[in-house]
Each structure stands twice: as C-alpha cells, then as structure tokens.
Amino acid sequence: MPAIQHTRILPQDPASSDAVSLHAEPPGRLKKRAEFLRVASKGRKAPMPGLVLQAMPRQDDLPARLGFTVTKKVGNAVVRNRTRRRLKEAARLLLREHPVTGVDLVLIGRDGTRARSFPALRDDLVKALKRAGVT
Secondary structure (H helix, E strand, O other), rough: OOOOOOOOOOOOOOOOOOOOOOOOOOOOOOOOHHHHHHHHHHEEEEEEEOOOEEEEOOOOOEEEEEEEEEOOOOOOHHHHHHHHHHHHHHHHHHHOOOEEEOEEEEEEOOOOOOOOOHHHHHHHHHHHHHOOOOO
C-alpha cells in the first residue's frame, strides 16, 4: 500500500497588496476578576430584558474591551455556555458594524437571554449601549 502524502497550502503573504482581510481585529477581552469588579463599581449599568450591560469609559482611543459573565442562577454549565456564546456573537456582529473605542464593556447573561430571539437580543444590546452613553 503506498504512503499518503500530505500537501500543505500556505496562506498568502499578508503584506502583499492582493491579500484581503475578511475578519476585523477581535476586540480585547476582560478576563481578570479585578477588571470585572472595576467596571461593576465605576461603570454605568443598563439592564435590558435579554442582558445587563456595564460600561466604563477609559482614557484612551483603543478598541473596546469586552467581558462576558453568566451566573449559576441561569442554569447548568451547558446553558450558561450557550448563553455566553449568544452574547459573544451579538457583540461581535454589532461591534463589527459599529466599532466602539475607549470603553470597557461587561455583558451579563440573564435567564431570558437564551429564550430571546437573536434579533431581539441584538436590539437589547443596541439599546443598552445607547442607555449607557457609549454610542
């Protein structure tokens, strides 16, 4: 039996003029507990039916940093992860169309997040950003 040879296809050189970027740079993430607590204590809160947004302005023009959290009250790990993924996707799509700079955002999943239709969840995020004074 002959050996199978694998061929590796290398991506185009990103410095070339032909290269087209299909994806925008992903926003920064908040990962440390202290960062979440700082936004919670000093930021503005905007509760909505599908989520709670906490926003705290920074003193720079860098892209927004995002943090996501879902408490155990929402459900087991599977439910919490699904809720978090829905929040991430809504934020990704919205911030790709309307980039926000100089702010830290924390999106908190609620029990109603997973049952809410995706367009309604996205509208909740838009309204929360306006209510928090981000856009």
